[in-house]
Amino acid sequence: MAGTTGTRTTGAAGARETPPGGASGRPRRAAHTRSRARRGPRLHVAVFVAPFFVAFSLFFIAPICYALYESFFTLQSSGLGLTEPTIEFSGLANYAxxxxxxxxxxxxxxxxxxxxxxxxxxxxxxxxxxxxxxxxxxxxxxxxxxxxxxxxxxxxxxxxxxxxxxxxxxxxxxxxxxxxxxxxxxxxxxxxxxxxxxxxxxxxxxxxxxxxxxxxxxxxxxxxxxxxxxxxxxxxxxxxxxxxxxxxxxxxxxxxxxxxxxxxxxxxxxxxxxxxxxxxxxxxxxxxxxxxxxxxxxxxxxxxxxxxxxxxxxxxxxxxxxxxxxxxxxxx
Amino acid sequence: MVDRRRLSPATVVVLALLTAAAVYFLLPVAWVLIAATKSSADLFGTFGLWSPDPQLGANLGRLFGAEDGLFGRWILNSFLYAGVSALIATLLSAGAGYAMAKYPFRGRELLFNLVLAGVLVPATVLALPTYLIFSEVGLTGTFWSVLLPSIVSPFGVYLARIQAHAAIPDALLEAARLDGAGEYRIFFRIAVRVMSPALVTIFLFQFIGVWNNYFLPLVMLSDQRLYPVTLGLAQWNSQTFRDPAFFELTVTGAAVSALLLVLTMASLQRFWRAGLTAGSVKE
CATH class of the missing domain: 1.10.3720.10 (MetI-like)
Structure with a gap:
């Protein structure tokens, strides 16, 4: 891939475009500073990529993790149903x-x-x-x-x-x-x-x-x-x-x-x-x-x-x- | 050049096979368009591909008049769900795909592999846990419960990245930067225009995907007035055993909803081919 040359050119261009410590860089300062130290401010990359990945995390990754989590628990009801059923960790019991x-x-x-x-x-x-x-x-x-x-x-x-x-x-x-x-x-x-x-x-x-x-x-x-x-x-x-x-x-x-x-x-x-x-x-x-x-x-x-x-x-x-x-x- | 040998046996075979396939693909559509003109009695009493006493106007009147114009609402809902979420999905995919093609950044390939894995995740597997999460935060049964999960299109990011990589020369971006254009300006003024064939395709894919979606609204919605047309028709169909009048509503409704999207697609046919090439052919 043209990765290495790309890094240099876009990095340099980014540095020209966005002055260091630009006003909009407040959130995520630590990560921002670290990446700037290496190849200049990359805020615009985050702005392009983040909206999709926030939505992707919320509506793709989170449901998958939630389903995994729920699948390890079981609703236990007492034999006569006199007490409230409780949710208990049951390992792979649901899979079995x-x-x-x-x-x-x-x-x-x-x-x-x-x-x-x-x-x-x-x-x-x-x-x-x-x-x-x-x-x-x-x-x-x-x-x-x-x-x-x-x-x-x-x-x-x-x-x-x-x-x-x-x-x-x-x-x-x-x-x-x-x-x-x-x-x-x-x-x-x-x-x-x-x-x-x-x-x-x-x-x-x-x-x-x-x-x-x-x-x-x-x-x-x-x-x-x-x-x-x-x-x-x-x-x-x-x-x-x-x-x-x-x-x-x-x-x-x-x-x-x-x-x-x-x-x-x-x-x-x-x-x-x-x-x-x-x-x-x-x-x-x-x-x-x-x-x-x-x-x-x-x-x-x-x-x-x-x-x-x-x-x-x-x-x-x-x-x-x-x-x-x-x-x-x-x-x- | 092709017509040098008019109607040679091989040509006849090819055309016969193509015609047989066309009959197969068009038959159900022809059936429903004919059935939509029939009265309830004729629907069951006459040959399926012939309408002896067409009364399309009366059927349409009953369709759009049933239950206070519920069907019109469903159509409108479908357009809202599909249109709004496809628009947002296209914008998000364009941004992410463009950035992944044109800016190297740490974790880029990891994110792209996540996106590719996302393409392979069955949508129905997501709907159930999404429902559970939404019911925790009180979103189930709302317009948002169908709209929000539909704004994510991993396949769209995949298409957008391929298109940005293939169609936007780095020299063009460099030239724009030398002229003093900022990265956002470059994206909205140059990249979006160059990528537009792929963006139209992403929009259409997502629009059709959301329009055709059934499982997500099925688990999320309980209020009939928020249903998209797919869920509404399925509900009417499930009532035909209680009241046969619903047969006629279901059939006429199916004809209208089939025709709506087919007409939209046929008119946008030229956009499809450009985008499909981008998505399926190895670079």
Missing amino acids: TALSSPAFVGSLGRVLVFAAIEVPIMVVSALALALLLDSARARWRAFFRVSFFLPYGVPGVVASLLWGFLYVPQTSPLIDILSAVGLPHDFLGPGTILFSIANIATWQFAGYNMLVLIAGLQAIPQELYEAARVDGASELRIAWHVKIPMVRAPIILITVFTLIGTLQLFVEPLILKPLTTAINSDFTPNLAAYNQAFGQSNINLASAEATIIAIISFVVSFGFLRVVNRKGNRAW
Whole structure:
């Protein structure tokens, strides 16, 4: 990086701009003086960076610490309920409770299965759409791009409501058509519900992921294609051997974001729940945690469950990034 | 150049696949726009993609008249939550991203790694403990409880840093300093302008994220009049089993809210592509 030269130039410029001991330097004097001794007053850097990091600390870091803290306590009520319940430190007891609860463990297993369904569908369909639109044979590109991307603007709640209407026989033209030609059409049974939810998520985000990939495809130098064409490669071979390897980084990016999205599945099952018995109130880890907090009023257990969800998404996404980064150049 | 071989078999295949995909993506939207013109009886009694007796005006009248104009309030709330928090988030991201790209300072990479980790934190994981903290300080159930957590966009800082690094030459800043411009003046007069494509993208991302957010208002709010439109529609939908009249309200409301954001997005389409390139392509 150009770090060293940058330090010198901006430091010198800063010294010129802000006179030493400037009037506005009163708070944080100690830190201020120390850094000035080294490379001049840096108050403007703090002014640029601090507002974001104050908000980040309040609304990102503090809630995470608070959830961790709460997760180590348990509300103890005496056997007969005659005295006020007391809050006691209980170590990892909430984590043990969560991880030995069949409902919560079942919900974790369910989202992992869901991720195994949804991630390949999402990546393959976004990539297929991007390659089709990028192909030399495509026409009416603007129309297709807008229509694929349009569902991204439909809120998850509304998308789930819409597909919900398309999944029930009373209102669905799809079911009318499928049953007329004699095809199976149970979208809400225990065997199909995960696919029906995967469909809603794909519908919403495939077009957005496609745009990310198209941006990557457009950055490929044209000479690569020309060289391949001179060698007699077909469009399909160019797509497979030139285009896909060149968009490896954006593919990894959308894979990670899809993984994180699938692990925090919440809205779709919540909205579809009234339509089917295949979804219970512990269907996904987030639903289970929400149910613990607001249904059972057990915020300590809910905090432990939220922490487990966060740890799993970190482990999965960092683990995935490690694996793919080891194989070749870094994606990020 | 492309049209040299008109409608070769390969072209037909590509166009057929693209058309099939377009039908898939447009079908639910077409369904809801058609359903929004139907009476309650027709909604259940007629084929989904045909409206025999359109009565859109009457449905819209009922939608905006229901419960003292509650739906209009929800739309307004959504615009307020999304617009105000996206504006603040963009400003905070621009400042932090610009400073991280252009001023070396101690702890910079540590902070940036924190930001990257923040991108990966699931939003739903934050909502629950944020609710607990807000209930300690009496903020739950207020306008602020939805607005404040939404002003933070780690992804925005990431985009802003990349854009500032790529688009603002150090020579430009040096020239401005030699002309006597202060650091704040340089930021607001030069950096913000050069970064504007990325800033528009950050604004749109955050706007759509907040507009579509459901979990945060769900845990924070109890007063219907403060609901954003997502929470309101979900609430109406949950009442359809008690009173089927809510079906029609939910469907018409879903059509209006889907159309609103889709129209906004389509009109801003050219801004999207510039920003996406900044965010996804390796330098």
